[in-house]
Amino acid sequence: MAAGLPHPLIFMTELNNALGTHIPIHVWYTWVAMLILFTIGFLVSRKLSLVPGGLQNLVEIIVGGLEDFVVANIGEGGRTVFPFMCTLFVYILVMNLLGLVPGCDAPTANINTNAAMAVCTFLYYNYIGIKQHGAGYIKHFFGPVPALAPLMFIIEIVSHISRPLSLTLRLFGNIRGEEIVLVLLFMLAPVFSTLPMYFLFMLAKVIQAFIFFMLTMIYLKGSLEHAH
Template identity: 45%
Template sequence: MEHPYLFLTSVFGLFGLEEWAAHHPHVTYMWLAMVILIFFGWLAGKSVSLVPETAQNVFEVLISGMEEFVVSITGEEGRKSYPLLISLFLFILVGNLMGLVPSLYPPTASVNTNLALALIAVGWSHVVGIWSHGFKYIKHFLGPVPLMIPLFLPIELIAHTARVMSLTFRLFGNMMGHELVVLILLMLGGMFLAPLPVMAMGVFVALVQAFVFFLLSTMYIAGAIEEAH
């Protein structure tokens, strides 16, 4: 289903790129999410002081609270992966919440964005595994007995591909579904504010899905750090 009106597409139309922008709204709106995040990061880091004020206060509570949470799951070694995890969380949260603003398109409602994010998260968990175990990390994939390697290797590979897929499709399905319901209700009963209850629930869905993606990536990293079974 096509969006009736997208703000950034008409902005890009000023530069003669309207056709490209109309076909790739997830790319342009991902840039918008990046701009929003960089702006807020700059705002918070502009005047860092020992006694925090407004913007720094909010970010300190959010970021240090999440850091303790991540470390309680992964152990002390997971602190190195924390910047990636919180970036994923904030990006997905901003992307999801953009779906609630008229004329904005949530970049997470496209399967391309989500696959990229999931590949980064799962790929990084393997990097962390090799980092903390060295070459022995491959034992995670080989099962207990050397004789069973031809059986266990494909099984583990399938299980790890399923992780990427499940991260991708969970986020994609939720955001795409929310977007579609809002659009259909807007067409059917927009005059009577029919999409309003769904949009109110959308705030909750956006938060929960961002948190689930963050939590599952944290757990994959924790699983990679753990000893081989």
């Protein structure tokens, strides 16, 4: 339900009413996204063939393309952290696109989903940095000039903490904004005005998922490479 605007129909409110539960809608739709991904994963892995066809081809294009992109940007060391990023991308993409299905709502239009993913990213890249460099990871926080190290330390801490916040807010703002625009346009002129918007937002949602993925990659690159 985008910003309290009346939504024509949401399946999961009906389901909540039918079951008598009070599970929030974004949790339901997160489960739907997980179910979709599990199903696709199961269908693909059940009959793997050397010559890919159909669904396996699509999945291979997505995963292979992303892996090439990551290796081109981070270097060979990126292969160890690639599964995390790929999972994030596919998961966010499915959740974003759920918002375009009539009767569904994007779980990423709720700030809690995004905050959970951003905190995961934050903890993961710091973990990777500590695992890679040990105690030397702290050198990443001191900046290039020794004389300015105490000042740079505070600034770096603040800028690191701001990363999950900016990840959360960007995804939340974009997806929520799109949902609101769709609902408003649907109220003004049903179907006729929302149809062109669907194609624009389909692109925008893919881009948002890709931006989240790319920022995760940049942060992981920063924690993988040596301090300047």
